Amino acid sequence: MAEDAPAAQGAKALALRLLPLIGGQLCLHAAMTGLRMAAPLLALHEGHSAAAVGGLLALFAVAPIVLALPAGRMADRHGYHRPLRWAVALAFGGALLAVLATLLPVGWHYAVLCAAAMLCGGGANFGLIAIQRTAGRLVSDPTGLKRVFSWLGLAPALSNVVGPVIAGVVIDAAGFGAAFAVLALLPLASLLWSRRVPREVPAAAPAGAPRSHRASWELLTAPPMRRLLLVNWLLSSSWDVHSFVVPVLGHERGLSASAIGLILGAFALAVAGVRLVIPLLAHRLREGAVLAGAMLLTAAVFAVYPLAHAALAMGACAVVLGLALGTVQPMIMSTLHQITPQARHGEAIALRSMTINLSSALMPLGFGMAGAAFGAAGVFWLMGAMVGAGAWPARRLAATG
Structure with a gap:
């Protein structure tokens, strides 16, 4: 039991250092989960088939596949803040596209929502990679790593509640356009959280270090x-x-x-x-x-x-x-x-x-x-x-x- 008390104190201190990263991921991911609930709902309200809705949902995972390696290499070269700004820009742009979809003729809605899904899904994943990399640098021992990623794992669990609840409440109160506009504000909150994350001095790349896609696959x-x-x-x-x-x-x-x-x-x-x-x-x-x-x-x-x-x-x-x-x-x-x-x-x-x-x-x-x-x-x-x-x-x- 005497051994458990210091462990609990260390876990609490680490959780406080992780708070800005957890808050940033929560805001980014909640924007995506809210859009992932609201966009298919709008498509269904407009009479699109279940297959079309399934395709729309699949697009949230397409951009992350394409953007993952560039996001990882950017995080390795520049640390946390530059990839996070890209993540916020993508997620914010996706939510704004969803707002635009509600202002266009109905025939354009589905195509614009598909583009919004790709941008917002890509942005959430772009930020996630930078956040996970930065979190792993807070500690160097296996015990600390397990603690870090246990606390960080709470962010997606909470965002799966926060995003859809916000979207659902605003849709019922003011419609889809207002819901998408509110969701667009969430990635901007990630920028506020990022101000509490220390800036990392970029490490100089070793001479002749490969930066190609092939080099990544060599892992x-x-x-x-x-x-x-x-x-x-x-x-x-x-x-x-x-x-x-x-x-x-x-x-x-x-x-x-x-x-x-x-x-x-x-x-x-x-x-x-x-x-x-x-x-x-x-x-x-x-x-x-x-x-x-x-x-x-x-x-x-x-x-x-x-x-x-x-x-x-x-x-x-x-x-x-x-x-x-x-x-x-x-x-x-x-x-x-x-x-x-x-x-x-x-x-x-x-x-x-x-x-x-x-x-x-x-x-x-x-x-x-x-x-x-x-x-x-x-x-x-x-x-x-x-x-x-x-x-x-x-x-x-x-x-x-």
Whole structure:
């Protein structure tokens, strides 16, 4: 217990240093999540098909795939503030385009909203890479890294609530144009938070240091990096499959929309809860062991989930799954910072971002085809088998922690 008290004090001090980064990410990400809720809603109100709405949602992940490596290299060269300004400009521009869409003839709305989705999605991810790189520089030890990325992981969890709630309230009160205008103000607030982040002196590039796309991909020649991205992809896909299949499974079980929403809400609360606890226990945790345990627990939950018919039982599965997957990002980011050169952390984070966004753009199509062939339960069982098999490469990451 005497050892835990200093750990708690250290976690509190680190959280205060992280506050400007958390606030900046919260504002950027909330603008994107608000637009991601409001833009498809406007498209549906105007009579666009579900397929068109799905395409609009997919575009939020397209620009991050293209912009990730430039964002990572810019962060490595210039630190935090320059890429953050680019991120704010992209997100702000996307929200303004959404405002413009409401002022144009209806026939133009969908095309302009698509452009807005790409800009806002790209801006949020551009900023995320700079924020994660800067956060990783606040500490140098594995315990500190786990604490840093546990606290930082609260920002997207909160923004998934803040953005849609703001958008929904303003839409009901004043319409879509006003909602998009309010969302446009959120990225500007990130600039205010950035004033509390110390400026980093750019490091001089080593003579002959490569800066090409090929050089970035050469990070993948390291086996630990390949294993890390595989584990990250499997666990990220587990998150996506839960969001995709639970509404389908709940509909098959005859659950109400509110019950399904509560199940997904229980999952989100469990994720946030475990990330609050990790900083207090970080000195006792090992990345590889936690990731392997999370994968085995996820596989077990996916095996049981389709057998749960009542909302309460599904909610219990969601909580256990949230506790497992909530541990993933801090462990992944801590490991990534340990296995890559410090001068290339931005590029490494960018590669991770690309795999996640590519998965988010493509995996729903795979889930849909698997669901048509095997049913919602079959998707859970198939994904569970894949995640369970991934526990072995995750365990091997222990050597890097």
